[in-house]
Amino acid sequence: MDAFIKPFRDALESLDRAQAEDLFQRVLQQYSPLEAVEKVVLPALEQIGTAWHEGSVALSQVYMSGRFCEALVDSVLPPSDPDRKHQPRSAIVVLSDYHDLGKRIVYSVMRASGFEVFDYGRMDVNELVERAIADHLRVLLISVLILPSALKVREVCTQLKARGADVKVVVGGAPFIFDDQLWREVGADAMGQSASDAVAIVERLMGEMQ
Amino acid sequence: MNAPAMNSMQRTLTALGQKEPDQVPLFLLTTLHGAKELNLSIEDYFSSAENVVEGQMRLLKKYRSDCLYAFFHASIETEAWGGSTIYLPDGPPLCGAPVIGKSQDIDTLQVPNIESSAPLAKVLATIRGLKQRVGDTVPIVGVAISPFSLPVMQMGFHAYLELIHEQPVRFEKLMQANEAFTVAWANAQLEAGATAICYFDPVASTTIVPRALYQGTGMRVAQRTIAKIKGPTAMHLASGRGLGIVNDIISTGTAVIGVSAQEDLAEWKQATTGRINLLGNLNGVEMRRWTPEEAQKQVKLAIAKAARGGGFILGDNHGEIPWQVSEEVLLAIGDAVQRWGRYPLSWITEEACN
Numbered sequence: 001m002d003a004f005i006k007p008f009r010d011a012l013e014s015l016d017r018a019q020a021e022d023l024f025q026r027v028l029q030q031y032s033p034l035e036a037v038e039k040v041v042l043p044a045l046e047q048i049g050t051a052w053h054e055g056s057v058a059l060s061q062v063y064m065s066g067r068f069c070e071a072l073v074d075s076v077l078p079p080s081d082p083d084r085k086h087q088p089r090s091a092i093v094v095l096s097d098y099h100d101l102g103k104r105i106v107y108s109v110m111r112a113s114g115f116e117v118f119d120y121g122r123m124d125v126n127e128l129v130e131r132a133i134a135d136h137l138r139v140l141l142i143s144v145l146i147l148p149s150a151l152k153v154r155e156v157c158t159q160l161k162a163r164g165a166d167v168k169v170v171v172g173g174a175p176f177i178f179d180d181q182l183w184r185e186v187g188a189d190a191m192g193q194s195a196s197d198a199v200a201i202v203e204r205l206m207g208e209m210q
Numbered sequence: 211m212n213a214p215a216m217n218s219m220q221r222t223l224t225a226l227g228q229k230e231p232d233q234v235p236l237f238l239l240t241t242l243h244g245a246k247e248l249n250l251s252i253e254d255y256f257s258s259a260e261n262v263v264e265g266q267m268r269l270l271k272k273y274r275s276d277c278l279y280a281f282f283h284a285s286i287e288t289e290a291w292g293g294s295t296i297y298l299p300d301g302p303p304l305c306g307a308p309v310i311g312k313s314q315d316i317d318t319l320q321v322p323n324i325e326s327s328a329p330l331a332k333v334l335a336t337i338r339g340l341k342q343r344v345g346d347t348v349p350i351v352g353v354a355i356s357p358f359s360l361p362v363m364q365m366g367f368h369a370y371l372e373l374i375h376e377q378p379v380r381f382e383k384l385m386q387a388n389e390a391f392t393v394a395w396a397n398a399q400l401e402a403g404a405t406a407i408c409y410f411d412p413v414a415s416t417t418i419v420p421r422a423l424y425q426g427t428g429m430r431v432a433q434r435t436i437a438k439i440k441g442p443t444a445m446h447l448a449s450g451r452g453l454g455i456v457n458d459i460i461s462t463g464t465a466v467i468g469v470s471a472q473e474d475l476a477e478w479k480q481a482t483t484g485r486i487n488l489l490g491n492l493n494g495v496e497m498r499r500w501t502p503e504e505a506q507k508q509v510k511l512a513i514a515k516a517a518r519g520g521g522f523i524l525g526d527n528h529g530e531i532p533w534q535v536s537e538e539v540l541l542a543i544g545d546a547v548q549r550w551g552r553y554p555l556s557w558i559t560e561e562a563c564n
Contacts, residue, residue, distance in 0.1 A: 017373060055416065055417070055451055055454070055472070056553060057420070058416055058417065058418055058420040058423075059417060059418045060371050060375070060418060060420070060423065061420060063368065063371055064371065065377060084397075089367045096332060097304075098296065098304050098305065098306075099304075099367070100366075100367075100368070101367035101368050102372075104368050111309070146301050146302065146304075147301065147498070147532050147533075147534060148298055148300045148301035148533070148534075149301075151534070174449065174495075175495050177472075177496075178449065178472075178493055178494075178495035178496065179493070179495045179496045179499070181499075182495070187498075204417045
């Protein structure tokens, strides 16, 4: 199965959708949909995410790859499929910000990795806290682009803690990349440098929760 | 012996001529801090040219920057296209709903007239007011968002990326409209008294698109656009990486490039010496929690890496200092330039560059 990862990644990076689909179908001839997702799609997206963080792949490639893969995975693992990962209960949101590309990318990569995640769109602090508690979330992914929004994560964490919510807050976005101490300062539990980081972090948190 | 004192214009022009001026020019690109100086909300501050003129003049004096910055906020350009601005109490004004709701809207897009746009008229009045105050002693920096990056605000980032990849004909049509707008807008600012135009092009960055895509799109757009702007330009990638497209950037004809805090100024200097001037690259996000001592350290490091021989302007890496950065830190940056930025910079050793 490993032999498929590099050509699949190359097809994604060069935005060759036909080639990516063809490779995916060949993997499916030998493996189950869930195995194809976990052993080919996810590693390829992880490598692309790491390459973006290191500067050798561009955000446009990350975004388009995520979209391709989300569609591929949806075709074999629809949202209702029991093999979809519905745990931990997770949601993603843009906090007090109007820049949603980062959230879209993480959402696509999470879904392309087999996870089902609530998409909260854009919310302010109070609305987000109420919704997270009502939905009994275990993991909350917060995406921001501008510094004032990043600083508002502190209010979210404080309110969730005060209300006794057992939810882990994972943050991502430019302010956290440009200041690697900021996520701790605002009280988050983890910070993702890239969309594929989000998958790894949620899997780690899932293990810790069990 | 130190060089004789120059005014900000002389200092900047000397540095841009790849020569050493009296001291390293400092372009402290403060916009929102003007509202603090006038004790106004950000929205009220940007409601009139008079406020911004007064704010910029106070900031110039207080922080000893070498330029005036006539930038209001990026979304003021989309206001001219029929869009709106969302004001925050503690951050940069943001762009409201996209003016291009669906890609078909591009087919009937009308290029706005600069003269009849009230928001743009405010910026032009600001430039004229600043010019009246300082004449030719201080550079006045105007701003134009590049035609290649403007669609992020016109139609939303994801929709724009999909357009680039999936609808090349409509993409070219949008570029034609935006190029006409950007050229007219930049030239109107120069006519009003701006010394140079900051050509913001974050999408050009290798952080956002791969080099091959840039070469076939944004680079050609920049070459065409910058050639028609009747004054010097400084390309700014707004924190994005650019070292991987350094020769492409130089080919656009821009005089200055803004360097990301994620890249090494020394590498940029080595890759570009004599071919383009560098602006940067203090980390504006980290600046929020700097102490005065850290500010001094960072200023020294940037100067050590890139200032020798001229061709360097010290500034932040994004093109705008965040609202949350304290007065104390901004003053410390100015102090550090006075202390460590005086040519001939004989204090610089190999160790100082690390």
